[in-house]
Amino acid sequence: MKIIGIGKNYVNDLSEISAIKNGAQTIFTKPESTLVTGNANIPFPKVTNQLAYEVELVAKIGKQGKDIALADAESYISEIAVGIDYTAKDVLAASRANKGPWALAKGFDGASPMSAFLPISKFSDLSNINFDLKINGAPTQIGHTSLMIYNFAEIIAYVSSFMTLEPGDLIFTGTPANGAGLNVVGDHLQASIEGDLLLDFKLV
Numbered sequence: 001m002k003i004i005g006i007g008k009n010y011v012n013d014l015s016e017i018s019a020i021k022n023g024a025q026t027i028f029t030k031p032e033s034t035l036v037t038g039n040a041n042i043p044f045p046k047v048t049n050q051l052a053y054e055v056e057l058v059a060k061i062g063k064q065g066k067d068i069a070l071a072d073a074e075s076y077i078s079e080i081a082v083g084i085d086y087t088a089k090d091v092l093a094a095s096r097a098n099k100g101p102w103a104l105a106k107g108f109d110g111a112s113p114m115s116a117f118l119p120i121s122k123f124s125d126l127s128n129i130n131f132d133l134k135i136n137g138a139p140t141q142i143g144h145t146s147l148m149i150y151n152f153a154e155i156i157a158y159v160s161s162f163m164t165l166e167p168g169d170l171i172f173t174g175t176p177a178n179g180a181g182l183n184v185v186g187d188h189l190q191a192s193i194e195g196d197l198l199l200d201f202k203l204v
Contacts, residue, residue: 002169003030003112005056005085006155009174010147021149025158028102030172034086034112041202042110044185048088051183051203054175055133055141055191058083058114059152061169068160073153074126076165079117082131082191082199085172086111089182112172115191115198126152133179134190141179148174 007026011017036042045051062078085106092105123129126145133141145151150158155173159165183189183203191199 001032002163002166003032003034003172004028004159004169005030005106005172006150006174009149009155010143010177011149012147012177014147017149023158025150025155027159027162028106030085030112031107033109034107036110036113036201037116039115039200040113041204042113044183044203045086045088045108045110047104047108048090050089052087052089052180053133053135053183053189054085054087054180055131055143056083056085056172056175057081057129057131057143057145057193059156059171059173060117061156061165061171062120062167064164064166065156065160066164068157068165070153070157073156073160076156077120077126077152078167079119080123080129080193081115081117082193083112083114083172084133084189084191084199085175086113113189113199113201114170115193118193118198129193130195131191131193134192135183136188137190140181141176143176147177150174 058081060079088105129145
């Protein structure tokens, strides 16, 4: 099972997309050991002092595909969840200083908490999904999939041109343009899709 992420994939206004969208999607991968499910609390990682959160919708792949046509790409999604793509910002800065990769900054244990999945049948229009994150009860990030630079189908078609997608693969599809920040020990994170609370955990 692969965990695939896309970076810098949301705008604040639809008018911004045409100036940004050039086909060069920012793709990275995370190891399976980053996953945390079942709303389990997460120990604050010892490897960082700057734990950055980003709430994202997660698409699960339901069937194998390679070089998937854009028109067919949405049919490869079986379920949708909400998750947090964590980044150790200080680890990332140190790696970038030496022109290094994102692997350690994105790949530490606990870096991908994720909710239970909802069947794709619950979503009649993937370009019209609301999701949000609250931290300690305060609204922190609010997202709507109409503001994606690259939509679900475009991500799947692009990624599958490089690698075969397999059933169970997970794609973190990007975070809203505003509201990402740092967590501290004790923070309580709650993420919802269309108002339904699905992800609910604390950093301990």
